[in-house]
Amino acid sequence: MKHALVIGGSGMLAQTSLWLADQDYFVSIIGRNVTKLKQLSDLKPNITSIPVDYSNEIEFRNAIKQSITANGSYDLVVAWIHGNGQPIIHMLDSEIKQRSSKKWKLFHVLGSGANVEKYVQSINQTENYAYYQIQLGFVIEPTGSRWLTNTEIASGVMEGIMGDSNYHLVGTLTPWSQKP
Helix, strand or coil, rough: EEEEEEECCCCCCHHHHHHHHHEEEEEEEEECCHHHHHHHHHHCCHHHHHHEECCCCCHHHHHHHHHHHHCCCCCEEEEEECCCCHHHHHHHHHHHHCCCCCEEEEEEEEEEHHHHHHHHHHHCCCEEEEEEEEEEEEEEECCCEEEEEEEHHHHHHHHHHHHHCCCCEEEEEHHHHHHH
């Protein structure tokens, strides 16, 4: 069975986590909310929850090691990481590389204000994985603009994974002056 890791997979990416489980992935979900994690893992036998904050490097690294040891190396990682994701992505790459030689895919979920070119340059991608970006925008409606709903975000991330293109935008970023 293929193994997917979803960082931040119990909140706005919960539907993405469930979808991956339906696509015959064993899904490991990292999050901080134990209640939400348990609710998801109770829904599908091929979902396991990992209650850890990725900003705690030691706990996060240990959780990744345990997850890979228990369920195999990751084939796909969906990462909703705030701020500079480079150290976390580098650590993931290192841990996966130590345990497997197969190439994996990283779908990096970015906020509307992220400079996607800066991320491409700062990630220092290796030959071990393919790097994809999914950027979250906003929606313009006749009565004004609004941020994306969790359902729209999850659907957009799923489209990005299925589309397998280097960059996928969910919603719009233009005109920027109309962002909520």
